[in-house]
Amino acid sequence: MLKGLYVAYTGMLQEQKRMDNLANNLANADTTGFKKEGLSSQTFETVLVDKIKDGSEGYRYARRIGTANPGVKIGESYVDWSEGSLQVTDIPMDIALGGKGFFTVEFLNKNNESAQFYTRDGNFQLTTDGYLVTTDGDYVLGRAGNNTTRLKLDPQQDFTVNMEGEIFQGGKKVGELAVTDFEDYDYLEHYGENYYYPVDGATQIEPACKVFQGYLETSNVNVVHEMVEMISVSRQYEANQKVIQTYDTSLQTATQLGRLNG
Numbered sequence: 001m002l003k004g005l006y007v008a009y010t011g012m013l014q015e016q017k018r019m020d021n022l023a024n025n026l027a028n029a030d031t032t033g034f035k036k037e038g039l040s041s042q043t044f045e046t047v048l049v050d051k052i053k054d055g056s057e058g059y060r061y062a063r064r065i066g067t068a069n070p071g072v073k074i075g076e077s078y079v080d081w082s083e084g085s086l087q088v089t090d091i092p093m094d095i096a097l098g099g100k101g102f103f104t105v106e107f108l109n110k111n112n113e114s115a116q117f118y119t120r121d122g123n124f125q126l127t128t129d130g131y132l133v134t135t136d137g138d139y140v141l142g143r144a145g146n147n148t149t150r151l152k153l154d155p156q157q158d159f160t161v162n163m164e165g166e167i168f169q170g171g172k173k174v175g176e177l178a179v180t181d182f183e184d185y186d187y188l189e190h191y192g193e194n195y196y197y198p199v200d201g202a203t204q205i206e207p208a209c210k211v212f213q214g215y216l217e218t219s220n221v222n223v224v225h226e227m228v229e230m231i232s233v234s235r236q237y238e239a240n241q242k243v244i245q246t247y248d249t250s251l252q253t254a255t256q257l258g259r260l261n262g
Contacts, residue, residue, distance in 0.1 A: 002251075008243035010071030014041050015237040017074055022230050025221045033084065033096075033120030034194060034219040081185055084218040093132070095122035095161060096217040097179065099209030104148060104178040106139040107195060114139070116148070117195040118180060118188070122219055136193060141158070142176040151175050156251030161213040171240040181207035211236075 021039050023169035028034040084095050097103070103117035107116070122138055124132050130150040132140040142151040143165075153159055157169045165177035182188060198204075230251075 002247060003244045005244060005247050007071040008091040008240040008247075010073075011240040012237055012244075014074055015071045015233050015240065018233050019230065019237070021077065022226050022233065026223065026226050029219050029221040029226075031121075031219050031221050032123045033217045034220070034221065035078050035082075035120070036080045036221045037075050037190070038080065042073040042075055042217045060067060065207040077184070078186075079190065082220050084220040085216050088214065089216055092159060092213060093124045093126055094214055094216045095124060095177070096212045096215035097122065097209045098212055099207070099211035101179045101207035102174075102196065104141040104142045104180050105134055105193075105195070106141055106150065108138065109170060115197065117191060117197050119195050123216055124254060126153065126155055128155060141178040141200070144176075149175070150180045161211055163210040163212070164209040177208065177211060179207045179211065181205050 018039050022035050025036040028036075028094045052219045080161055086098065095103075097120060102120060103122060105117050105119060107117040109114050119134070121134065125135065127133055130153045132153065134140065137160070139147040143149075151167070153167065153174060154169055159167055159169045159174070161177065163166050165179050166173055167175040167177065181204070182198065183203040183205050184201075187199050189199055191197050224234075
């Protein structure tokens, strides 16, 4: 097998995946609280060294290194958790978090099964019966002791939210936003719709963020940077294409010479 063809092929796959990520980031540049994603990659040498140094099977036993596939190994996607800037809206239902933490929402799937999801998108709405919900209609949860419950307010009265997430109407505390944080964000999976959910190993911690009413957190996507990255990805994709074209031309020439010599 011509290894150069495989190396160029895996390089094209990697750049295609990167382009998909960049396109998704740009599509969500105006999505409230969106966190941009990236894609890691590993060279054959890095994967080989990791395999050789892997002691999980014990060093006293002979073990296979595995199939030697040269080229680029597509790694895992990762999330840039840096905060977006806060935009003033002066709308009471718009709430933003300053610092690490997430709003807690009750998500209903197609089977009408509920689960607690987490989001940075504070573009909320108030229903006619007084429930605070997301733009998708999912209930925003509040804290009631050690439990969470749906936040229900009096739709006929104005409400204020202080920096601790406490909600007041008529000078009285009527609820508190359930703001949640996690020790390690590597244990959070992106669900879509700007939601995240914890997987095994996730540990909740006390949030240290501030709550700002009348603000929205913008996406942390830098459009100019993403466009520059797109140009770079396109050029690298084309470079791998040229490698394959060169191999193709060389093989055609070799085939013709073989026929002439035959």
